[in-house]
Amino acid sequence: MIALLIRDLRLALRAGGGFGLGLAFFLILTVLVPFSVGPQSALLSTIAPGILWLGALLACLLSLDRLLALDFEDGTLDVLATAPLPLEAALAVKALAHWVTTGLPLVLASPFLGVLLNLPQQGFGWLVISLLLGTPALSMIGTFGAALTVGIKRGGLLMSLLVLPLYVPTLIFGAEAARRGAIGMAVETPLLLLAGISLGAVALLPFAAASALRMTIR
Amino acid sequence: MSLLKYANPVKFLALSGRVQPFAWAAAAIGIAVGLGWGFFATPDDFRQGSTVKIIYIHVPSAWIAINAWIMMLVASVIWLVRRHHVSALAARAAAPVGLVMTVIGLLTGAIWGQPMWGTWWAWDPRLTSFLILFLFYLGYIALWEAVDDPDTAADLTSVLCLVGSVFALLSRYAVLFWSQGLHQGASLSLDKEENISDVFWLPLVVSIGGFTLLFIALVLYRTGTEIALRRARALSLRLDRSV
Numbered sequence: 001m002i003a004l005l006i007r008d009l010r011l012a013l014r015a016g017g018g019f020g021l022g023l024a025f026f027l028i029l030t031v032l033v034p035f036s037v038g039p040q041s042a043l044l045s046t047i048a049p050g051i052l053w054l055g056a057l058l059a060c061l062l063s064l065d066r067l068l069a070l071d072f073e074d075g076t077l078d079v080l081a082t083a084p085l086p087l088e089a090a091l092a093v094k095a096l097a098h099w100v101t102t103g104l105p106l107v108l109a110s111p112f113l114g115v116l117l118n119l120p121q122q123g124f125g126w127l128v129i130s131l132l133l134g135t136p137a138l139s140m141i142g143t144f145g146a147a148l149t150v151g152i153k154r155g156g157l158l159m160s161l162l163v164l165p166l167y168v169p170t171l172i173f174g175a176e177a178a179r180r181g182a183i184g185m186a187v188e189t190p191l192l193l194l195a196g197i198s199l200g201a202v203a204l205l206p207f208a209a210a211s212a213l214r215m216t217i218r
Numbered sequence: 219m220s221l222l223k224y225a226n227p228v229k230f231l232a233l234s235g236r237v238q239p240f241a242w243a244a245a246a247i248g249i250a251v252g253l254g255w256g257f258f259a260t261p262d263d264f265r266q267g268s269t270v271k272i273i274y275i276h277v278p279s280a281w282i283a284i285n286a287w288i289m290m291l292v293a294s295v296i297w298l299v300r301r302h303h304v305s306a307l308a309a310r311a312a313a314p315v316g317l318v319m320t321v322i323g324l325l326t327g328a329i330w331g332q333p334m335w336g337t338w339w340a341w342d343p344r345l346t347s348f349l350i351l352f353l354f355y356l357g358y359i360a361l362w363e364a365v366d367d368p369d370t371a372a373d374l375t376s377v378l379c380l381v382g383s384v385f386a387l388l389s390r391y392a393v394l395f396w397s398q399g400l401h402q403g404a405s406l407s408l409d410k411e412e413n414i415s416d417v418f419w420l421p422l423v424v425s426i427g428g429f430t431l432l433f434i435a436l437v438l439y440r441t442g443t444e445i446a447l448r449r450a451r452a453l454s455l456r457l458d459r460s461v
Contacts, residue, residue: 165353169392215373
């Protein structure tokens, strides 16, 4: 498992583009928001938590079609499916690698982008914590979506259609926690629910993803 | 004697052929009576005037939209466990009907909401969950269309239906948490306290029954079509091989 993780991380780092792409997308989206809604700082600080969450979510989505597609094309997935390591574990590791290369950088970058959007002082900590708790769910759900659509030619757009509705609960609780943190309200409830979704997704979705993948490469 | 006997397409088609005329007729009668009674024979609501009458389309379509998904869920589980093709095809046949009913529910709701709430749309939990359900239907149908091999398509859509159901339920409670409601509570729950008045209730139940029968008739008909399509596909494959 560790070897697979290291392999995936190394590929993501060396393949070029994949690693920084999500981060660059996140930055550009955040920069575009003031152009589209106007530079009033009061308005920006109101919508900042929601925009940053949406940006992180879309950046996650953007890198999903690389998650399994390349391995599917060169036959790595067939090897993984017949390897002694259960496919469920292999997919969980792939989701972890996706999170380390996409989710974690987004979490680390979010405070800097929060400055651009005039996020209130007290909101920074909660934004980072909510993203830290929520992005694992985004990676895991995305892995499931990628496993569903990996055998379909030009499945990228279809995958967005399938994955985005599944992201709804995560987005609601995550953005709500960040928003409440920014205006100084209690954040425990949405944070706990968000953590629950993440844990549930990590515990159960590898099985769904693996069964979907077996159906494709059978 | 079990329902699974009808997993055999021939038996299913024979039964469905016998049931369908009755289902169509009963659906037509139920909808005609329910809507006619509702539109012409019930009094106007004392606050809402005659706009209340859209309820006889709005509630039944919403009812079908939700129950069609539940039926697809059951059919998907049967397909995954027992691998009966009719079951997978029935789920496929039900999806567009559910999608259309969701759209009807949303549209009639908007038409009703404009004079009553003063807005076509509000981010109310019920409205929002229905919009999310609409997206789930879209994704489900799109996945069916995208996969070439019919068995793989049935497998993948079944898994999507299972996982989607969990997430649809999660979204339902998430939006409850996220926004306060404008929509009224349950109109037909079993504890009578919050129900609507009997004058409106009886034609509404008739109308819901009519819509349910219409749904059953449509699904039977469309499943028959799917079976015919599958046979035509098998025949043309065999033809290609023999040439």
